[in-house]
Amino acid sequence: MSKSDAVAKIRPYTASDQKLVRFKLGQSNMEALANANNKTYFHPLTLAVWVALSGAFIQMMQWWPSSQYGILSYLKPLPAFASTAVPVMFFVDWINRPYFEGLTQEVMRRPDVRDIEKHYFHDPASGFWLLEFGDKYIGLIAVDASQPSSKDKRNAAKANGKTPKTATIRHFHVDDEFRKANVQQDLLDYAVDHAFNKDPKLERIEVPDSPLIPYTRPTLRDKGFELDHHTQTVGILGWKMGTRYLKREKWSDSKKQ
Structure with missing residues (x-):
């Protein structure tokens, strides 16, 4: 057509719609998890924790920019921000995920979906x-x-x-x-x-x-x-x-x- x-x-x-429907029901709940994670990532408190961890890591590794190396030295701290973002994101997902996974399993076990x-x-x-x-x-x-x-x-x-x-x-x-x-x-x-x-x-x-x-x-x-x-x-x-x-x-x- x-x-x-x-x-x-x-x-x-x-x-014939069974597989599609079950997939979409699961997708709907996991989409809510993605929204929860994204809202948490950009919350001021989360950003403050991320910046604080990044600053501590930069201090520990002595990665602060130095004027003697020119403008490119300002790129030196970037790996610290990237590496500390990973555990922060993992922690957020670890806290948020159980509810939505449990909800998805509950929905799939309900008599109306079976x-x-x-x-x-x-x-x-x-x-x-x-x-x-x-x-x-x-x-x-x-x-x-x-x-x-x-x-x-x-x-x-x-x-x-x-x-x-x-x-x-x-x-x-x-x-x-x-x-x-x-x-x-x-x-x-x-x-x-x-x-x-x-x-x-x-x-x-x-x-x-x-x-x-x-x-x-x-x-x-x-x-x-x-x-x-x-x-x-x-x-x-x-x-x-x-x-x-x-x-x-x-x-x-x-x-x-």
Whole structure:
């Protein structure tokens, strides 16, 4: 298919997508690790530690520039800065990596990933979709309406046993080259509309929130998802993970505008 004939489409998951989907889910979590590392590398405290270590190494090796050797002597300290950067970067990755590797393993072991078709296609409000341009993968999103979240269970105890039916967006990923086109908005709109339209009893949709996946947060806010609570603090800089939610009433109001 030529590019001129290619069209963008959102389609349901099929069994032939398994390898691609599992790869993209793992890639999404490891991309968050890369973002965490990059934010840490350029944090003022990290830069200060790097400069201090480099200065100590230069002093130990007596690599300070000397005017008697001309301008080229100012290149003499550069190997010290390069060599001390390596252990700093290694230490940052060593601290940040366990959470994201553990999250990736947890995701791959979940029942919904082990058998996507069985998990996502028995409830009308659930679904797993891929966005494609021609035959090229662009992104994916998965909505699970089969069980209430732990947050809802806590709320249920306060509401005389009445549990609001909640769906959860468990997976949401768009390839980097398409994010500037804001195609993640199209995926989110499709999934949210599907869930609320297919189940009139569905009261809210929840989605994990992470500052380390920056392209999804503005999209969720624009759609009306509000921060419900923080779930945990991760990484060397203590990023706060959380949960956002969208109520049916707010979704309905947005459709009337």
